Amino acid sequence: MQAPSILVIDDDISSRFSIEATLKSLDYELHFANNYEEGWAHYLALAPCVAILNLSHFDDPERDMLKRLDLPIERPNNIIVLVENNSEHAMEACYELGINCFLKKPYNVYEICGVVERSVALKQLQNQISIDKIDLERTRKKLVAGTTHDALTQLYNRRLMNDHIEILVSKSHCNDTRFALFYFNLDDFKKVNDTCGYEVGDQVLVLIVKRLSALLRVGDLLARMEGDEFILAIEGVSNLDALALLARELLNTFSSEFKVLDQVVYITSSIGISVYPYSGNSRAELIKNAHSALYKAKSAGRNCFRFHSNKMKLKVKCQIEIEQELVRALANDEFCIYYQPKIHRKTRTLCGTEALIRWCHPTKGLIAPNDFIPIAEKSDLIIEIGRWVRYEVCSQLACWQREKFPLFPVSVNVSGKEFMRMEVLQNLIDLFLEFDIDQRLLELEITEGTLIDSVKNDNMDYEIIRGMDVRMAIDDFGTGYCSLTYLKKFPINTLKIDKSFVDGVVNNEADASIAKTIIAMAHSLNMTVVAEGIENEKQKDFLFDNGCDQVQGYYYSRPLPVEDFERYARSFIGKDKTRSIP
Known part of the structure; x- marks a missing residue:
């Protein structure tokens, strides 16, 4: 095995002799140069394992010569620089060029031998790693070809x-x-x-x-x-x-x-x-x-x-047709907004409403959101539909404001895709510039999954939106995997108990316990609790008795067209501005 080569660049004869005497016993192949120009010519020609550079002085010509070496981006660890104990100028210049192995004078035999041996060992290890990488890549390519492609047809296997x-x-x-x-x-x-x-x-x-x-x-x-x-x-x-x-x-x-x-x-x-x-x-x-x-x-x-399956074939065909019809529906303004009232526990009066989209199909009549929103969710149509809904709601709030109609907070469902694409914030800014409304009257409803996915993607739009006084609600709470950490950390105003729990609060102990837990937890975090899907008096009584702040559902009212909702809202306004219902 060939001995490692060491190049010594030193313009001081006595210093060269000292280094030669020190390193001879280590079985290295030694090469010497008397000046920088000769030394760097040797460095490029010999590619030594280690170069020792004695800097009795270090001026611009020597620095330029080092730059011409085209040193690698990583710091070269096969150049050892011998410097005077007080030569900070020389050390700084070397650092600039990527050299960081120094030995300050005066040094003893053990110091220089130790530094050289470590540098040689490191260089040999790097060389071996480079060889191993080349061999490994060749082997990998052969193995990949054999394990990923079919030998006969060259297709994927x-x-x-x-x-x-x-x-x-x-x-x-x-x-x-x-x-x-x-x-x-x-x-x-x-x-x-x-x-x-x-x-x-x-x-x-x-x-x-x-x-x-x-x-x-x-x-x-x-x-x-x-x-x-x-x-x-x-x-x-x-x-x-x-x-x-x-x-x-x-x-x-x-x-x-x-x-x-x-x-x-x-x-x-x-x-x-x-x-x-x-x-x-x-x-x-x-x-x-x-x-x-x-x-x-x-x-x-x-x-x-x-x-x-034929069933799958028909399902796919039907869903593709609905997608195409949704594009036409947006262009032809076939959508409308229905409003479902929310009733307050303490006053038993109207305290808000949820805006729900409906599709007024020209031949199929009124289509509920469950029949087209999941399909819209599979494409970018849901983003356009979401913008349309928020525009209509803000326009209606502005209209009520102009007409001195009693103003109630309106909640709007927002798709997870809209938040993931960071569409909502800019849309709200545009709407509030167009419509001069009280921003506290708008509440955005998102699911637990949307909140979690947005957090994972570092979407902090929630913070800005809350700073605009827009309220935030978690819809269908309890059906996802949202932890208390998210609820505590993010600016959520309202939790909505999912209808699946509301359905069983009277007859199912587990559902009743879950509902009570959600109410208590939300109140401990200073959040409002809304229960949706109230269909009978027993459900209403259970939820109100256990502190649920607001309820909505068919027991009080179905979702209503805007004219019917206005009549419903006016029914609460008497001479004393309030009217209670059971």
């Missing part, structure tokens, strides 16, 4: 396709998009192997892959799962008919014969199709249901395709 589907599930969940899996199986391919041989069968598979790949878009991914089974992952699914058309085109690639090694082979394929999220929300579910659909195609006579 089962392992890599599984990983790809996991990524698609996560991405589609975050972006509210859809993707499809096409599960292929060649019909009676075993006969090809049995009659023509495995060599012909393998070549047929290669030709099939070439034909299929010619139909794919950038971003589509085809993988060989095993034998004669393949999966094709299609992103950006917006139309079920387009999937059916693609399936037919893929099947048509099998219509002409395959010529291999002077033999002619005819083969067909069957395809099963699953669509995220309608066929499942996980990789395992989607593959299982695509495989199930594949065998429906086999049972239907082969050489055809089937969706996971």
